[in-house]
Amino acid sequence: xxxxxxxxxSSLSLLGxxxxxxxRRRRTAAMLVALAAIPVLIAAAVRxxxxxxxGRGPAFLDRISQNGxxxxxxxxxVSVPLFLPLTIGVVAGDTIAGExxxxxxxxxxxxxxxxVRLLLVKYAGALAFCIAAPVTVALAGxxxxxxxxxxxxxxxxxxxxxxxxEAALRLVLIAAYLAVSLAGLAAIGLFLSTLTxxxxxAMAATVVLSVVSQVLDQLPQLExxxxxxxxxxxxxxxxxxxxxxxxxxxxSNAMLQAGYIAVFGALAYGRFVTKxxxx
Amino acid sequence: xxxxxxxxxxxxxxxxxIAAGVLVGSIPARAGDPLPQKSxxxxxxxxxxxxxxxxxxTVEQSAEMGLPELPAAGPSSGPVSAGGAASxxxxxxxxxxxxxxxDGPTKMRVQVMDRLAERDVIRRDNDVWFYNSKDNxxxxxxxxxxxxxxxxxxxxxxxxxxxxxxxxxxxGRDLPLPILPGPPVLPTPEDLAREFxxxxxxSTEVTVGPDIEIAGRAAYSLELAxxxxxxxVEKIAIAVDGETGxxxxxxxxxxxxxxxxxxxGFTSLSxxxxxxxxxxxxxxxxxxxxxLQVPPIPLRPGLPPLPAVPGGITPGVVPDSAPDKIPGSExxxxxxxxxxxxVTGKGWETVVGFPAAPDGQAAALTGSLLKDPLLSQAxxxxxxxxxxxxALVNVLLTDDGRIFxxxxxxxxxxxxxxxx
Numbered sequence: 001x002x003x004x005x006x007x008x009x010s011s012l013s014l015l016g017x018x019x020x021x022x023x024r025r026r027r028t029a030a031m032l033v034a035l036a037a038i039p040v041l042i043a044a045a046v047r048x049x050x051x052x053x054x055g056r057g058p059a060f061l062d063r064i065s066q067n068g069x070x071x072x073x074x075x076x077x078v079s080v081p082l083f084l085p086l087t088i089g090v091v092a093g094d095t096i097a098g099e100x101x102x103x104x105x106x107x108x109x110x111x112x113x114x115x116v117r118l119l120l121v122k123y124a125g126a127l128a129f130c131i132a133a134p135v136t137v138a139l140a141g142x143x144x145x146x147x148x149x150x151x152x153x154x155x156x157x158x159x160x161x162x163x164x165x166e167a168a169l170r171l172v173l174i175a176a177y178l179a180v181s182l183a184g185l186a187a188i189g190l191f192l193s194t195l196t197x198x199x200x201x202a203m204a205a206t207v208v209l210s211v212v213s214q215v216l217d218q219l220p221q222l223e224x225x226x227x228x229x230x231x232x233x234x235x236x237x238x239x240x241x242x243x244x245x246x247x248x249x250x251x252s253n254a255m256l257q258a259g260y261i262a263v264f265g266a267l268a269y270g271r272f273v274t275k276x277x278x279x
Numbered sequence: 280x281x282x283x284x285x286x287x288x289x290x291x292x293x294x295x296x297i298a299a300g301v302l303v304g305s306i307p308a309r310a311g312d313p314l315p316q317k318s319x320x321x322x323x324x325x326x327x328x329x330x331x332x333x334x335x336x337t338v339e340q341s342a343e344m345g346l347p348e349l350p351a352a353g354p355s356s357g358p359v360s361a362g363g364a365a366s367x368x369x370x371x372x373x374x375x376x377x378x379x380x381x382d383g384p385t386k387m388r389v390q391v392m393d394r395l396a397e398r399d400v401i402r403r404d405n406d407v408w409f410y411n412s413k414d415n416x417x418x419x420x421x422x423x424x425x426x427x428x429x430x431x432x433x434x435x436x437x438x439x440x441x442x443x444x445x446x447x448x449x450x451g452r453d454l455p456l457p458i459l460p461g462p463p464v465l466p467t468p469e470d471l472a473r474e475f476x477x478x479x480x481x482s483t484e485v486t487v488g489p490d491i492e493i494a495g496r497a498a499y500s501l502e503l504a505x506x507x508x509x510x511x512v513e514k515i516a517i518a519v520d521g522e523t524g525x526x527x528x529x530x531x532x533x534x535x536x537x538x539x540x541x542x543x544g545f546t547s548l549s550x551x552x553x554x555x556x557x558x559x560x561x562x563x564x565x566x567x568x569x570x571l572q573v574p575p576i577p578l579r580p581g582l583p584p585l586p587a588v589p590g591g592i593t594p595g596v597v598p599d600s601a602p603d604k605i606p607g608s609e610x611x612x613x614x615x616x617x618x619x620x621x622v623t624g625k626g627w628e629t630v631v632g633f634p635a636a637p638d639g640q641a642a643a644l645t646g647s648l649l650k651d652p653l654l655s656q657a658x659x660x661x662x663x664x665x666x667x668x669x670a671l672v673n674v675l676l677t678d679d680g681r682i683f684x685x686x687x688x689x690x691x692x693x694x695x696x697x698x699x
Binding site: 077161242246 | 283286289290293337395399408557560561562563566
């Protein structure tokens with residue numbers, strides 16, 4: 001394998017340069033800013049309007065004026081169905097197809113890096129973004145919430161009250177839950193990205209798949225299919241807000257996403273190592 | 280090219296491995312030690328003797344009653360908006376999960392887990408709290424002293440406090456609805472088992488099926504089958520824990536339906552006493568708090584109802600004008616004292632008939648029943664009235680305002696309606 005050949009860049013440096021390229025891109029920065037804008041918009045809207053009646057709008061919206069930390073929860077809730085998958089789709093769909101369309105894929109493979117390693121590094125980069133995206137929403141939400149609203153003990157779904165440090169921990173857990181939730185989608189995007197040299201195609205297909213999966217999840221007639229849909233547990237992050245914490249959905253979600261990573265990782269491997277790289 | 284072909288092997292192997300894993304996982308695990316053979320009577324005794332009062336576990340309840348199913352909509356919508364009746368009906372469609380914590384007869388917590396929300400019932404000695412996270416509302420009920428040692432007999436309002444519904448629109452609120460005996464809080468296997476054991480008599484055949492495993496515990500499968508063909512119920516299966524005798528799962532099978540019409544069972548269970556803090560509840564800041572009135576307990580018919588305690592109201596929050604009456608309690612029953620239900624048939628074939636109420640109440644009642652979107656969709660016009668048909672229970676609303684209920688085919692209800 002080329003991995004062992006002398007002069008091959010180490011995997012770490014390859015990953016380092018991939019992360020650097022990814023997070024230095026203006027597009028990545030713009031997407032993170034857009035994600036951070038969601039909690040800011042929510043907080044501003046709640047601040048400027050009269051009090052929200054309970055039970056209207058997205059869950060937790062009525063709690064914001066009492067406790068700023070709920071801005072982060074609401075923002076994460078709002079961004080789960082579309083905004084987060086959208087940004088993941090862009091990053092994951094771009095992984096291989098982006099290099100191919102720029103004509104740089106050839107050079108990456110000429111350097112004796114190995115296709116498998118390149119695939120792994122690309123996926124690791126997408127995973128890093130899967131972590132960064134929900135963390136950005138959570139951080140921006142907590143920051144804007146704390147600056148516009150009082151921060152105090154947080155009422156969980158069970159009616160129990162926890163202190164702000166514990167509540168911050170729960171926020172981190174939610175962000176971790178969402179990062180895990182998006183890992184499967186990133187693997188799908190990686191595979192789609194190996195199929196084409198048009199990055200926009202892979203991005204759009206990834207986002208469309210996430211929407212289709214969510215629609216299928218709503219149809220009671222397809223109940224047998226629901227546990228297999230990669231979006232099925234996306235809203236399960238609320239279980240982190242119960243007292244005591246319910247870990248079942250976290251575990252099921254992790255299992256499911258691991259399955260998707262295995263299946264689409266293997267598909268991407270099959271496709272990428274047999275692919276004729278012409279550009 | 281063979282090499283290229285080899286590269287696709289993982290892509291084929293991974294799904295195959297996952298499929299194999301799922302298949303192996305779906306084979307019911309055999310219990311390590313088979314349970315000792317027991318006769319139906321012995322299993323019944325085991326069930327009757329069980330004394331498990333400290334446990335925590337997760338219960339899954341599912342219903343396949345043939346009622347129209349409402350698609351799970353966005354996170355903010357939910358049955359809470361439909362008021363009390365919907366909460367009762369809610370457990371007759373779809374699936375629900377709840378966590379149950381119990382420690383001794385007087386400490387209990389039930390958490391019904393909704394999507395992005397939760398409804399809690401917490402009891403510690405004489406204090407019972409209801410909490411609904413959807414609108415951050417809590418209700419408190421102080422049990423009278425003599426009830427403090429009553430196990431599990433928490434009087435339950437039909438709905439956890441939700442937004443006040445328009446008056447006159449709530450069939451479940453002040454009507455003794457025998458059709459829907461389901462408590463608003465998820466029925467536990469315990470509740471269901473007690474319900475059905477009450478009807479075990481000569482009309483029922485009791486057998487013990489092959490052992491099953493529920494929530495990782497070996498259990499006897501006690502099967503109650505009506506001897507008659509004239510009922511919608513085919514079989515009731517109760518999984519009785521081989522060690523403690525605790526009912527772990529109850530399934531009600533309807534005739535001509537493969538899936539259980541009603542099932543509630545543990546998916547996980549721990550017999551260790553839960554942490555004491557689980558039973559502590561203080562209404563969270565900002566919550567709307569309602570004080571519920573204690574209904575007179577049937578054990579002491581002469582006792583007057585306790586006055587409501589107007590305590591615990593958060594400043595700045597508008598309290599509800601009057602304390603809620605627990606519906607279905609004697610007050611509303613006596614209100615319609617003239618209405619004596621008639622009973623025809625016996626055992627599984629019992630048909631209960633409610634005569635028409637005077638002064639047009641019946642029409643209003645039927646109208647309000649049919650106003651419920653779920654019910655009106657389910658009711659079909661049959662000769663002599665309208666029929667609400669479910670897998671287990673049929674309800675006939677006759678044109679002259681009488682109501683007939685029974686776990687029998689619709690024809691029998693019509694016959695009963697014609698005979699009176």
